[in-house]
Amino acid sequence: EIVLTQSPGTLSLSPGERATLSCRASQSVTSSYLGWYQQKPGQAPRLLIYGASSRATGIPDRFSGSGSGTDFTLTISRLEPEDFAVYYCQQYGYTPLHFGGGTKVEIK
Amino acid sequence: HVQLVQSGAEVKKPGASVKVSCKASGYTFTSYDMNWVRQATGQGLEWIGWMNPNSRNTGYAQKFQGRVTMTMDTSISTAYMELSSLRSEDTAVYYCARAYSDRSGYYTDGFDIWGQGTMVTVSS
Numbered sequence: 001e002i003v004l005t006q007s008p009g010t011l012s013l014s015p016g017e018r019a020t021l022s023c024r025a026s027q028s029v030t031s032s033y034l035g036w037y038q039q040k041p042g043q044a045p046r047l048l049i050y051g052a053s054s055r056a057t058g059i060p061d062r063f064s065g066s067g068s069g070t071d072f073t074l075t076i077s078r079l080e081p082e083d084f085a086v087y088y089c090q091q092y093g094y095t096p097l098h099f100g101g102g103t104k105v106e107i108k
Numbered sequence: 109h110v111q112l113v114q115s116g117a118e119v120k121k122p123g124a125s126v127k128v129s130c131k132a133s134g135y136t137f138t139s140y141d142m143n144w145v146r147q148a149t150g151q152g153l154e155w156i157g158w159m160n161p162n163s164r165n166t167g168y169a170q171k172f173q174g175r176v177t178m179t180m181d182t183s184i185s186t187a188y189m190e191l192s193s194l195r196s197e198d199t200a201v202y203y204c205a206r207a208y209s210d211r212s213g214y215y216t217d218g219f220d221i222w223g224q225g226t227m228v229t230v231s232s
Contacts, residue, residue: 035218037153044203044225045145045153050218057220088153092207092215096169097143099153 004100012108019076021103023089033093036074040085110134112223125192130204137185140206144189148200194230201225
């Protein structure tokens, strides 16, 4: 099974700053099957990025995804107040469809 | 408006079973697989399994094999997830989430719509 490791565990930044989140897979993942989700307290996760780099419907262009093979990145170009949340990566190409452990982006 | 609406919170005793429902609206129910994911308080997301509404094929994470059963009633666009032999570690919020699969059976767009979650508490 493919294990996803996210880093850092917590990212402390100020509004307006750039956030770079990492997701590393234990074996190669086809880019088509890598997604990123945002979750705020008390809410269900929301799909941000699918296919490693495609934004889901309604997602602002300050969110971007990149990467291939075993290393993937989610970048938030300029943090807005509503972006402070927990972010998860997921590979959905091969069962079990594991999620990474998450990165919390908190206000510095 | 595409949405998944789940059943309400449940409190169960250890050893019991729980069945959570997920009613879909705003799209063709049979065009998407349904997945189930859970999240213990303060923890990450844990994938439980999937079901295809046409073939009725299912796939479960090994951890839940033998304890989980996923079913669907396509006439009312509703998916169900039943977990048996409950223990305290099963206390969590359970989510349903749809996913579109291509002709090869691979998901192409991730889990794009999620239910609001159902809190299941297992306590004696």
